[in-house]
Amino acid sequence: MNSIERKHYIVVAVSALIQGILLGVYAVSKSGPLRCMPLTVIFIVPFAFWLSQEHWGRRLVNFLAGLTAVLLVLWLYRLWSLYSPNASFYAVPSQKSELIRASMAAFLLIPFFQCRIASWSWKVPYSEIFFQLCRNLFLLFQASMVIAVFWGLLVTAGLLFDIVGLDSIPSIIFNPVTAVPLSCMIIAISMSVAIKHPGIDSLGRWILSVLAWLLPFFSVLSLIFIMCLPFSGLQTLWSTGQASTLMLLLQFGTIILANAAWLDGAKSTFRTKSIDRLAQVSLLCLPVYTVLCLYSLSLRISQYGLTTDRVQAVFLAVVTGIWGFGYAGAVILRKWPSSIGRVNVACVIFMAVIVAAMNSPVLDPYRLAASSQIERLYSGQIKPEQFDYIYTRFSLGRYGNNVLDELSRNGTEEMKAGVKDAMSVDPAEYAEYIYTGLMPLSRREYIIRNARVYPEGRKLTENQVKYISSHWKEYKSYLQEVHSKDDIAFVFADAEFNKPENMIIFTESAGLVFRINNNDNTMTLCGIINGNFDPDALSDFRSLDPVFRDVEINGRNFQITAVD
Numbered sequence: 001m002n003s004i005e006r007k008h009y010i011v012v013a014v015s016a017l018i019q020g021i022l023l024g025v026y027a028v029s030k031s032g033p034l035r036c037m038p039l040t041v042i043f044i045v046p047f048a049f050w051l052s053q054e055h056w057g058r059r060l061v062n063f064l065a066g067l068t069a070v071l072l073v074l075w076l077y078r079l080w081s082l083y084s085p086n087a088s089f090y091a092v093p094s095q096k097s098e099l100i101r102a103s104m105a106a107f108l109l110i111p112f113f114q115c116r117i118a119s120w121s122w123k124v125p126y127s128e129i130f131f132q133l134c135r136n137l138f139l140l141f142q143a144s145m146v147i148a149v150f151w152g153l154l155v156t157a158g159l160l161f162d163i164v165g166l167d168s169i170p171s172i173i174f175n176p177v178t179a180v181p182l183s184c185m186i187i188a189i190s191m192s193v194a195i196k197h198p199g200i201d202s203l204g205r206w207i208l209s210v211l212a213w214l215l216p217f218f219s220v221l222s223l224i225f226i227m228c229l230p231f232s233g234l235q236t237l238w239s240t241g242q243a244s245t246l247m248l249l250l251q252f253g254t255i256i257l258a259n260a261a262w263l264d265g266a267k268s269t270f271r272t273k274s275i276d277r278l279a280q281v282s283l284l285c286l287p288v289y290t291v292l293c294l295y296s297l298s299l300r301i302s303q304y305g306l307t308t309d310r311v312q313a314v315f316l317a318v319v320t321g322i323w324g325f326g327y328a329g330a331v332i333l334r335k336w337p338s339s340i341g342r343v344n345v346a347c348v349i350f351m352a353v354i355v356a357a358m359n360s361p362v363l364d365p366y367r368l369a370a371s372s373q374i375e376r377l378y379s380g381q382i383k384p385e386q387f388d389y390i391y392t393r394f395s396l397g398r399y400g401n402n403v404l405d406e407l408s409r410n411g412t413e414e415m416k417a418g419v420k421d422a423m424s425v426d427p428a429e430y431a432e433y434i435y436t437g438l439m440p441l442s443r444r445e446y447i448i449r450n451a452r453v454y455p456e457g458r459k460l461t462e463n464q465v466k467y468i469s470s471h472w473k474e475y476k477s478y479l480q481e482v483h484s485k486d487d488i489a490f491v492f493a494d495a496e497f498n499k500p501e502n503m504i505i506f507t508e509s510a511g512l513v514f515r516i517n518n519n520d521n522t523m524t525l526c527g528i529i530n531g532n533f534d535p536d537a538l539s540d541f542r543s544l545d546p547v548f549r550d551v552e553i554n555g556r557n558f559q560i561t562a563v564d
Contacts, residue, residue, distance in 0.1 A: 008056060009192055012049075016188035019046045020181025027176040030435055036082075038075040039095050040102040041068055046184075048110055050191045051136045055117045063113050071102065074359040081366055082397035097312040097365070104319075105355040108348045111136060126341030127264035134208065139191050141207075146190040147183055212261035212269040218254060219282035226288055244313055247293040251320040254282045258327060259344075262337035280331050286324025293317045305381075306372035308395065311365035315354065322347045370399035374406070377415075384414040385450070386484060389422035390443060394430050421446050437480055444469040450485040454538050458492050464503070467523055475525070478510045493543050495527065495551065495560060502526070504551075506533050511551075513560055527560040 022042050029035055045068050052060055078098065111132040115124040158170035172178055261269045261279055270276040294317050301310055326343035330336040357363040370392065377387050392400040408419045421442065429440035439447075448465050460468075472479060482488045488507055495502040495513050503523065505512040511529030529551065537554035550559050 008053060009189065012053060012188045012192050013185055015046050015049060016184040017181055019043070020184035021177070023184070024177040024180035027180060030431055036079060038072060039099050040075060041071045043099060044071060044103060044106045046188070048106065050188050051110060051139060052114050052117065053192060054195050055114065059117045063117060067106070074102070074356070077359055081364055081399065097308065098359075101312070101315060101355045101358060105348075105352045107136070108133070109352060126345065127266065130259075130264045130341070130344075138207065139194055142194050143187045143190045147186050150186050151183075208260045208263065209269060211257055215254075215257040215261045215279040215282060216270075216275050218257055219278050219280075219285075222250065222254070222282050222285040226285055244293050244296045244317065247289045247296075248313075248316055248320060251286055251289050251293075251324055254286055255320065255323050255327070258283060259340070262340055265337040265340040268337060280336060283324075283327040283331050283336070287321070287328050290317065290321035290324050294321070301372075305376045306369045307391075308365040308369050311358075311363075311368055315358065319347075319351050319354070322350055364399070366397045367399045370396045370403050374403045377407075384412060384418060386486065387415070387418060388483075389418040390425055390430070390440070393422045393425070394427070437476060438473050439482075441469060444472050447482065447485045447488060452485075452489040452538070454489065454491045454541060456539065460490060464523070468505070475505075475512060478507060478512055478528075479505075481507055481509065489538050491538055491541055493541060493551070495543055504529070506538060508533060511558070513563075525563050527562050529558050529560050531556075531558050 330339045407415045425440045491504040513527035514523040
């Protein structure tokens with residue numbers, strides 16, 4: 001390996017500083033054009049440079065230039081897909097999923113190019129590619145350890161500054177505009193130093209050998225889990241609400257441990273055949289996880305349609321599934337572990353193709369989500385009042401705005417009203433909603449005006465609508481699950497003995513009891529009812545004695561907890 005000259009450290013430090021400043025500015029920018037920065041370029045290209053800096057020269061420059069060009073093309077398409085002519089720069093859908101996909105593909109592809117740069121040939125043995133990947137991984141690992149120690153020391157110093165009254169210094173250090181550039185420079189320099197020392201390779205091999213011995217235990221746990229499913233039933237798994245996430249983590253863990261155990265496929269870490277066979281059991285479990293994960297996602301999609309987050313979940317399930325079926329097939333065909341290299345290379349190429357397709361009209365998450373949601377509306381799976389017009393406008397980019405344009409022209413009167421309501425939302429308010437969870441004011445008023453009110457025939461006054469919508473933030477912890485008019489209901493009743501009439505705001509998990517002041521139309525929170533409530537059952541509501549009354553809903557008693 002070529003030694004890194006001192007002047008190269010300056011270039012590395014400058015690249016880290018530029019990356020850190022851009023990421024820091026992005027972190028503090030809640031709205032505006034800065035939210036549209038090409039994160040994939042800013043994040044991936046410097047890391048590719050730091051990992052490959054030992055191959056200093058024209059070939060490295062050409063590689064980085066090509067990587068930048070590809071990522072910029074993908075970003076330009078995404079920028080086009082996000083902004084229709086009437087869209088605004090104030091609210092940008094999250095780029096996290098985009099960054100995760102691109103980073104996964106780039107991290108697995110970079111070793112191919114590193115070996116190409118080092119050998120002048122594309123015909124590189126898989127063993128070299130694999131160990132280059134492991135080296136990159138452990139460079140990032142040691143950098144994360146260094147940054148953890150660095151910030152541990154800074155936090156300690158910050159506490160000391162607070163004690164002596166210099167609290168302005170920690171506020172400067174921990175501001176993202178300062179903290180992110182500092183972190184980037186520490187990571188880049190620590191990687192540069194580590195590359196000069198061959199000990200990183202020895203450390204990597206030692207960690208791999210330790211990880212390998214976790215696989216047999218992992219196999220036992222996977223086998224027990226799958227054998228118990230027929231007896232516990234899938235409903236127990238679905239009831240966790242995290243079934244897909246848990247199974248994806250199991251698959252990722254198994255794939256990582258499998259590569260740690262069998263390395264480049266030349267030989268097994270395990271010296272006895274029985275342990276080697278036991279370790280292979282976990283690979284046979286991978287297709288089962290994939291099928292269960294995709295089935296779980298299909299249930300959610302059939303119920304609620306596609307969203308950009310669900311498209312990302314499907315991507316992760318498909319990618320891990322490709323590896324899972326490849327590994328299991330190799331075991332069944334008795335070609336394991338010699339075929340691990342061919343499986344890994346094929347899977348990486350396939351994943352890169354999928355990532356590229358998701359940044360094109362072919363598999364664009366925003367296009368797929370918009371098509372799915374409007375299809376559910378037209379097919380009658382959801383009613384016009386249940387359609388999320390605001391999500392479609394702000395979170396599905398050009399394709400979502402095209403859907404709203406179509407509904408405004410060809411939809412029913414109710415659909416047109418929903419579109420009009422969504423288009424009236426201030427983009428700045430929606431940007432605040434993304435970061436704080438506070439729904440735009442116009443949306444709050446729309447939900448309150450159209451929610452169910454009991455007893456039948458009773459309506460909220462305009463003052464009450466204004467009061468609740470303007471004080472929504474004060475009760476955000478109770479109202480955060482409210483996204484549509486079906487998630488909230490109002491009941492007028494005498495919940496306090498010898499007191500003015502009360503208004504009770506019910507969500508699925510709580511009831512907020514307000515005392516109405518008829519003199520100035522204000523309301524005061526005086527009690528909370530905890531429980532699970534069905535809005536359809538609130539018509540059967542009555543108050544019970546004593547002084548601060550309990551309530552009965554559909555034959556069930558609930559206690560009111562007084563609030564001072």
